[in-house]
Amino acid sequence: MNAYNMDANIPVIFRTYKSREPHLNCKIWEAARATSATPAFFKHIEIGRVQPFIDGGLGLNNPSRVVLDEAKRLFGARHIGCLVSIGTGHAEMISIKKSRGFHHIAQANIFDALKAITSDCEATHEAMLGLFAKLPITYFRLNVDHGMQGIKLSEWERLGNVEAHTANYMRKNEFEDKLASLVNVMRVPRAQITIEQLSEQRCLYSKFNIVTQIIVYPASPGPVHEPTRRQTERKLCPPPVASFIGQNDILNKMCTYFDSDSMSQHIFVLYGLGGAGKSQLAYKFIEQYKSKR
Amino acid sequence: MLGRLRMDVETAIKHYDVLAKHVFSHPKRWRGDGRFKATRLEEAVKAMVNETTGNSESLLLDQNEATYCRT
Numbered sequence: 604m605n606a607y608n609m610d611a612n613i614p615v616i617f618r619t620y621k622s623r624e625p626h627l628n629c630k631i632w633e634a635a636r637a638t639s640a641t642p643a644f645f646k647h648i649e650i651g652r653v654q655p656f657i658d659g660g661l662g663l664n665n666p667s668r669v670v671l672d673e674a675k676r677l678f679g680a681r682h683i684g685c686l687v688s689i690g691t692g693h694a695e696m697i698s699i700k701k702s703r704g705f706h707h708i709a710q711a712n713i714f715d716a717l718k719a720i721t722s723d724c725e726a727t728h729e730a731m732l733g734l735f736a737k738l739p740i741t742y743f744r745l746n747v748d749h750g751m752q753g754i755k756l757s758e759w760e761r762l763g764n765v766e767a768h769t770a771n772y773m774r775k776n777e778f779e780d781k782l783a784s785l786v787n788v789m790r791v792p793r794a795q796i797t798i799e800q801l802s803e804q805r806c807l808y809s810k811f812n813i814v815t816q817i818i819v820y821p822a823s824p825g826p827v828h829e830p831t832r833r834q835t836e837r838k839l840c841p842p843p844v845a846s847f848i849g850q851n852d853i854l855n856k857m858c859t860y861f862d863s864d865s866m867s868q869h870i871f872v873l874y875g876l877g878g879a880g881k882s883q884l885a886y887k888f889i890e891q892y893k894s895k896r
Numbered sequence: 897m898l899g900r901l902r903m904d905v906e907t908a909i910k911h912y913d914v915l916a917k918h919v920f921s922h923p924k925r926w927r928g929d930g931r932f933k934a935t936r937l938e939e940a941v942k943a944m945v946n947e948t949t950g951n952s953e954s955l956l957l958d959q960n961e962a963t964y965c966r967t
Contacts, residue, residue: 619900619958620966626957631900631949632941634956636934645937646929677966757923757932759916 614669615656622677644757665690665727671802679799683741684792685785688731690724690746692754692768738795743785747772843886850884857888858895899967900958901948915940 617627617634629637629650636648637656648656667688674683728744735742750768754761772778853873861869873881897908918940923931946952 617956618966619956621957629956631945631954631956632938632952635941636938639937640930640934644930644932645934648934757920759913759920762913762916 616669616673624676665724667727667731671798675798675802680797682792682794683738683796683798683801685740685788686731686735686742687785688728688742688744688746690728690744692747692751692765734801738801740784740788740793741795743781745778745781840889841886842890843883847883847887850880850887853884854888854891858892861892897944899965900956901945902965903948911944915944 615627616624617629617638618624627650633648633650636645637650639645640647640656650656665688667686671686731742731744747769750771751765754764773782857871860871863869873884875881897903897911898905903911915937919932919937922933922936924933942952945954
């Protein structure tokens with residue numbers, strides 16, 4: 604839930620819980636009004652010391668980034684379980700028929716505003732895909748892909764159609780697979796990286812990718828549920844390219860190192876220029892090491 | 897609705913139907929400040945909050961510390 608403060612143009616988060624940030628002491632209905640004050644639909648609202656609010660729809664209709672930042676502030680040191688983003692249908696869903704004549708100008712404004720909203724949603728989705736590219740089965744975007752075209756935002760009489768299209772989307776095979784893995788992740792959270800590490804990664808992506816760090820868990824006799832978890836994690840590691848050749852000295856070094864004490868976590872740093880083959884070397888090692896056991 | 901008001905999904909959908917009908921079935925004739933009347937939206941939300949919490953002016957901050965859902 605977020606809205607923009609019109610003067611400062613920064614998002615304001617309405618929270619139902621206490622946090623370290625200053626809290627707006629507002630009522631439920633005020634928050635509801637502020638977060639639905641899309642300019643073309645409702646007028647803005649003033650809360651507290653006369654701060655006009657407009658809905659975040661203008662620039663933040665997909666609040667994934669804001670949620671991640673908030674989660675970092677609240678639970679930064681915890682492992683990230685999953686991020687589920689639910690959309691309101693695909694781009695054309697919020698299309699409005701342009702009418703001729705008297706209301707034409709007002710309608711055109713609404714149309715442009717809504718177009719901006721949808722493109723913003725997709726851009727954020729793309730950014731999230733990039734951020735979670737190396738963390739499989741963590742980011743989920745659920746969004747009815749088609750059928751919603753032509754249903755106007757305010758057509759409450761057609762909520763039945765919306766329901767039907769949604770049910771249709773949920774019956775698709777790819778959706779069922781997605782839902783199954785989502786339920787799985789929620790029931791058995793996998794410890795991958797913490798939220799803080801994820802946001803550091805966000806910074807790292809923009810710099811040169813010089814150091815690749817790999818962490819390999821020793822296959823020690825642990826609690827019963829652990830081996831299965833590790834097996835699935837290993838399955839997710841891609842194989843090296845077929846033409847991989849050489850590097851035996853480093854592979855042997857890694858092997859000796861990871862074998863040295865099987866009871867603790869090991870970190871082995873591979874460094875080199877971009878394109879030197881760090882990732883391939885790591886994949887090769889994992890492949891070899893796996894088959895050794 | 898799901899978070900602060902702790903509705904289950906079915907109740908939330910029911911309330912949304914009522915709310916959408918109340919708000920969107922009366923577009924404004926003169927669209928100076930948005931197409932729909934904000935007062936109708938306020939009425940509908942207040943009625944819903946009153947029905948759920950017993951007070952239409954309930955605060956957004958949840959006083960129950962054992963709260964499950966942060967929204």
